[in-house]
Every structure is written in structure tokens, then in C-alpha cells.
Amino acid sequence: MKKTWxxxxxxxxxxxxxxxxxxxxxxxxMSANITMFxxxxxxxxxxxxxxxxxxxxxxxxDGTENAQLDIDTQTDTVFDLLKDLIYTVNKIAxxxxxxxxxxxxxxxxxxxxxAIPDKPxxxxxxxxxxxxxxxxxxxxxxxxxxxxxxxxxxxxxxxSWKEALEASRNNLELKDQTYAKEVHLRVLAGNTxxxxxxxxxxxxxxx
Numbered sequence: 001m002k003k004t005w006x007x008x009x010x011x012x013x014x015x016x017x018x019x020x021x022x023x024x025x026x027x028x029x030m031s032a033n034i035t036m037f038x039x040x041x042x043x044x045x046x047x048x049x050x051x052x053x054x055x056x057x058x059x060x061x062d063g064t065e066n067a068q069l070d071i072d073t074q075t076d077t078v079f080d081l082l083k084d085l086i087y088t089v090n091k092i093a094x095x096x097x098x099x100x101x102x103x104x105x106x107x108x109x110x111x112x113x114x115a116i117p118d119k120p121x122x123x124x125x126x127x128x129x130x131x132x133x134x135x136x137x138x139x140x141x142x143x144x145x146x147x148x149x150x151x152x153x154x155x156x157x158x159x160s161w162k163e164a165l166e167a168s169r170n171n172l173e174l175k176d177q178t179y180a181k182e183v184h185l186r187v188l189a190g191n192t193x194x195x196x197x198x199x200x201x202x203x204x205x206x207x
Contacts, residue, residue, distance in 0.1 A: 004095025006192070007086050007105040009079075016058055016075045022104075023051040023078050026085060029104030036102060037092055040085070047081045054078050083168040087145050090192040117144035117189035117196045120170075125185065125204045128173045132206040136187065138170040141196070144189035147172060155184045155201060177206035 011018055027048050030037050034044075054074045061067045086105055093099035100107045121139040128135040138147055149165040149172050164174050164185075177183060182205050186198040 005093070005097040005100060005107050006095065007089045007093065007100045007103060008108050009082060009086060010106045011079075014072075014075050014079055016054060016071050019075055019078050019082070020051055020054050020058065023047055023054075023082060026082065026104040027051065029102060030085070030089075033102045036099065037088065040088060043081065043085060043088075047078070047085070050074065050077050050081060080168060083145065087168060087192070090145075094192070115143055116194040117141040117191060119197045120144070120147065120187045120189040120199045122185070122187055122199050122202050125202050127207060128175065130175055132177045132179050133173055133175045134177060134183075134185070134204050134206060136172045136174075136185065136202075138172065138187050138189075138199070140170045141189040143191055144170075144196075145192075146190045148188045148190060148195065149174060150186050150188070150198065152184050153181065161186070161198075179206060181206070 009022075011022070027044055030040060031044055034040065054071070054077075057067070057071045057074050061071060085103075089100060089103040089105055093103075097107055118141055120141050123137045123139055126135050126137075127133065136149065146166060146168060147170055148163055150161045151164045151174070152160040152162065154160045165172055172187070174185075182203055184201050184203050186201050188198050189196045
């Protein structure tokens with residue numbers, strides 16, 4: 001297995017100030033090298049918007065529990081955007097350290113082997129927050145930085161599976177499903193080196 005470099009989030013704790021500083025660095029670097037990273041203007045614009053909001057909440061922190069909750073919530077929003085961008089950077093860089101440096105992200109301390117994730121496990125499927133939505137909770141997989149949900153209503157046809165959602169989280173919510181129509185779901189875990197084999201299938205009836 002070839003050893004390569006990979007962009008990483010060297011943030012053991014979601015410290016709001018550290019995440020704000022990293023997001024600012026990534027925004028500046030990727031914006032300055034936008035042609036290298038493809039069409040990421042929309043994501044970068046959203047990153048700047050949410051990061052500015054994070055700074056606002058940090059600056060206006062009055063020490064109350066509600067203020068800290070607002071900061072924590074906004075920190076998670078910025079962190080999730082960084083995870084989306086780091087996936088894009090690694091996909092484009094393909095182990096090239098120079099490209100990672102241009103992104104503003106840190107890279108692993110030395111080249112390392114990176115395997116495709118193992119088969120994911122769906123822990124449970126429940127009703128989502130909105131009508132006719134489904135929330136899946138998936139066991140986090142080592143080496144995985146993306147999860148993809150596929151669905152079908154005709155599981156006996158192996159060609160019928162279609163991608164419904166791809167995200168950096170391992171709790172996944174599908175919206176706008178067909179009311180009272182049984183749907184079969186499976187999840188794949190992935191990284192820049194490829195996708196795992198699909199999870200076992202679960203069946204759900206949206207309400």
C-alpha cells in the first residue's frame with residue numbers, strides 16, 4: 001500500500017478560538033489558490049460567513065450558559081464546513097504535500113498508509129426532525145471521513161440502488177421521502193482512497 005500525505009484537523013478539542021483561526025487560514029489560502037481547488041467559492045463563502053458569526057459570538061460572550069451554548073453550536077457549524085473542505089482537499093491533492101500546504105490545512109507528520117474503511121454498521125433508523133424524513137445513526141469507522149446513504153424500493157434489483165446523501169457525519173438525515181412507502185437503506189464509509197462495501201440493509205417507512 002502506497003504511503004501518502006494527508007490533510008488533517010489537528011484539533012483534539014473543539015476550542016472555538018482555535019477553530020476560528022484555522023477556518024480563517026483555510027479561507028484565505030484556498031481563496032488565494034481557488035483554481036487549484038476547483039469550484040469551491042460557494043463553500044468558502046459559507047465558511048467565511050459562519051466563521052464571522054463565530055467570532056461575533058465569541059466576542060459577545062457574557063459568561064452565561066446560553067451564550068456558551070450559542071458558541072458551541074456555531075463552533076460545530078464551522079467545524080463541519082472544515083471537514084467538508086478537508087475531504088475536497090485530500091481528494092484533489094491525492095497525497096501531494098505541496099497542494100495540502102496551499103490549502104491552509106495541516107498535514108500528517110509523516111507519510112502514512114491509508115486504507116479504505118471497513119463495512120459500516122447502522123445502529124438505528126428513526127424518524128427525522130421533519131415530516132417524511134429518516135435519521136440514521138452509523139457506527140463511526142476508522143479511516144472514514146465521509147458516509148454515503150443509498151436507497152431503493154426494489155432491493156432485489158442490484159442496479160436500483162441510488163445515492164441519496166453524502167456527508168462528513170455518521171448521523172445522517174434524509175429528507176423529503178415518500179410518505180408511508182417502504183424504503184430500503186444502506187450506508188458506505190469512505191475516504192479519498194475509496195468506499196467500503198455497503199452496510200447491511202435496513203428498512204424504514206417514512207411518516
